[in-house]
Amino acid sequence: MSAVFYLTTPIYYMNGEPHIGHTYATVVADTLARYHRLCGERTFLLTGSDEHGEKVLEAAAERGVPPQEITDHYSAIFRSTWDELGLHYDRFIRTTEPAHRQVVQGILQTLFDRGQIYFQEYGGNYCVGCERFLTERDLVDGLCRDHERAPEHRTESNYFFKMTEHFEWLVGHFEEHPDFVRPERYRNEALAMLRDESGLGDLCISRPKSRLHWGIELPFDADYVCYVWFDALVNYLTGAGYPDGEEFPEFWSECQHVIGKDILKPHAIFWPTMLHALGVEPPRHLNVHGFWNVDDRKVSKSLGNMVAPLIMRDRYGFDAFRYYLMRDMVFGLDASFSEEALVARVNADLANNLGNLVSRTLNMTERFTEGRVPEPGPGDEPERAVESALAQAVAEVDRRVREMALHRALEAILRAVDAANRYLEQREPWKAAKDPERAGGVATTLYTCCEALRITALLLSPFLPEKSAEILARLGLEGALKGARLPADASWGRIPVGSPTSVGKPLFPRIESEEQPA
Numbered sequence: 001m002s003a004v005f006y007l008t009t010p011i012y013y014m015n016g017e018p019h020i021g022h023t024y025a026t027v028v029a030d031t032l033a034r035y036h037r038l039c040g041e042r043t044f045l046l047t048g049s050d051e052h053g054e055k056v057l058e059a060a061a062e063r064g065v066p067p068q069e070i071t072d073h074y075s076a077i078f079r080s081t082w083d084e085l086g087l088h089y090d091r092f093i094r095t096t097e098p099a100h101r102q103v104v105q106g107i108l109q110t111l112f113d114r115g116q117i118y119f120q121e122y123g124g125n126y127c128v129g130c131e132r133f134l135t136e137r138d139l140v141d142g143l144c145r146d147h148e149r150a151p152e153h154r155t156e157s158n159y160f161f162k163m164t165e166h167f168e169w170l171v172g173h174f175e176e177h178p179d180f181v182r183p184e185r186y187r188n189e190a191l192a193m194l195r196d197e198s199g200l201g202d203l204c205i206s207r208p209k210s211r212l213h214w215g216i217e218l219p220f221d222a223d224y225v226c227y228v229w230f231d232a233l234v235n236y237l238t239g240a241g242y243p244d245g246e247e248f249p250e251f252w253s254e255c256q257h258v259i260g261k262d263i264l265k266p267h268a269i270f271w272p273t274m275l276h277a278l279g280v281e282p283p284r285h286l287n288v289h290g291f292w293n294v295d296d297r298k299v300s301k302s303l304g305n306m307v308a309p310l311i312m313r314d315r316y317g318f319d320a321f322r323y324y325l326m327r328d329m330v331f332g333l334d335a336s337f338s339e340e341a342l343v344a345r346v347n348a349d350l351a352n353n354l355g356n357l358v359s360r361t362l363n364m365t366e367r368f369t370e371g372r373v374p375e376p377g378p379g380d381e382p383e384r385a386v387e388s389a390l391a392q393a394v395a396e397v398d399r400r401v402r403e404m405a406l407h408r409a410l411e412a413i414l415r416a417v418d419a420a421n422r423y424l425e426q427r428e429p430w431k432a433a434k435d436p437e438r439a440g441g442v443a444t445t446l447y448t449c450c451e452a453l454r455i456t457a458l459l460l461s462p463f464l465p466e467k468s469a470e471i472l473a474r475l476g477l478e479g480a481l482k483g484a485r486l487p488a489d490a491s492w493g494r495i496p497v498g499s500p501t502s503v504g505k506p507l508f509p510r511i512e513s514e515e516q517p518a
């Protein structure tokens with residue numbers, strides 16, 4: 001385990017409100033950051049807004065406002081949405097910040113001075129509707145696929161980064177670091193792009209102001225602005241204090257990105273080559289997730305199926321929503337969102353399995369041991385089986401989180417909960433309490449369940465921060481997450497005997513089908 005952990009989300013385009021996709025990436029990052037923090041690593045999570053480029057300019061034009069106004073508006077919405085949902089970040093970066101502009105211009109100048117950037121005129125198919133050069137893929141029967149009109153042949157001069165010079169090095173980097181891009185399917189995809197020489201040339205990193213003025217000006221030519229992806233990727237450096245930040249070298253050496261599969265190419269190809277030209281190490285991992293489709297269709301504004309996170313929070317509680325997002329998506333693969341699936345998942349895992357253990361344990365502690373965690377006896381085989389199920393979960397969660405199999409980490413925790421529920425069925429404290437021969441064992445049974453719940457809550461806390469804190473509070477351990485450490489605090493036998501328990505309302509009420517929206 002390293003001492004620090006630096007994690008980033010994509011910086012989202014500020015041309016609309018956050019939807020399920022942005023929420024998923026941010027939830028994954030928030031969970032990972034919480035987990036690493038719980039392990040005692042100094043953790044820094046960066047998120048933010050991508051504010052330049054054509055998409056933002058188009059959104060501003062549609063609304064008839066200046067681009068800065070639209071980015072101020074959406075940036076505030078993204079930020080307040082994450083705050084309201086309890087998604088914690090250490091820095092929210094905006095690419096229109098002067099500090100970021102300075103870093104981007106500094107990098108451009110360095111690369112220019114090193115001969116890594118050249119100027120060239122080129123000609124191509126330009127679509128006036130799209131206001132850009134089209135590639136072969138944009139054409140259908142020689143017409144622009146969006147505007148159904150023939151492109152014009154135009155020439156333009158631009159600045160290019162000598163990206164291809166770094167490809168040999170990059171292939172070597174992929175070979176030496178097989179988990180640089182993970183899961184493996186995306187590593188293979190990136191390598192295929194890299195090996196398909198016809199698909200990639202040097203990277204055009206400028207746009208003439210006559211065509212696009214909304215961007216960071218090139219320090220060596222005031223007639224041009226920087227290409228939005230070059231500017232956007234650099235946010236990861238700015239956010240960590242590049243170039244002179246005292247902590248930059250340490251954090252950068254443990255940098256990992258969370259990205260969606262749609263932005264693999266800029267992250268797996270452009271970004272490492274840019275860093276290599278600068279003499280900065282590539283990030284340790286690109287963690288690539290798949291896409292949420294809604295009712296089997298792509299999420300899009302025009303379909304109006306964007307799934308607003310605040311609405312989900314109001315309807316189901318945010319912990320339930322985040323649980324569903326992480327449990328039902330195999331990290332790296334696509335998944336289909338539906339409220340029916342969400343309800344089924346929450347009812348099965350949280351209401352029935354975990355909720356049951358919580359309510360039975362706390363109710364019986366109230367009834368049989370005066371609302372206190374009782375002093376246990378020495379215990380027997382069944383108690384040791386619960387202890388061992390929890391120990392296994394602690395080890396497996398660590399492995400699974402670090403390899404980005406979050407759904408498997410949750411499965412491992414729920415398996416331990418299952419084991420504790422089965423143990424309760426076996427010991428039947430509700431019957432044993434009335435049986436003079438078995439009544440003596442009730443304290444041990446309830447102690448075992450309280451301790452299993454404590455460890456479960458600790459393990460679940462990065463995934464379900466609110467509900468875990470609530471479980472701990474009901475075990476008389478309010479505030480226990482503050483300063484808690486894994487794995488030490490997850491070792492068996494740490495719950496204080498005599499801790500006051502409270503029953504409270506059901507933590508995860510079953511969502512009844514009549515409440516399901518149509």
Ligand code: ME8
Nearest residue numbers: 010011012013021025050232233259260291292299
């Ligand atoms: O691409 N399912 O920003 P963006 C899952 N600004 N995740 C989704 C998703 C979906 N249906 N839709 C979006 C950009 N995402 C650039 C990034 S980074 C230097 C610059 C998530 O607003 C996913 O993580 O289009 C995807 O990569 C990201 O949002 C793209 O957000």
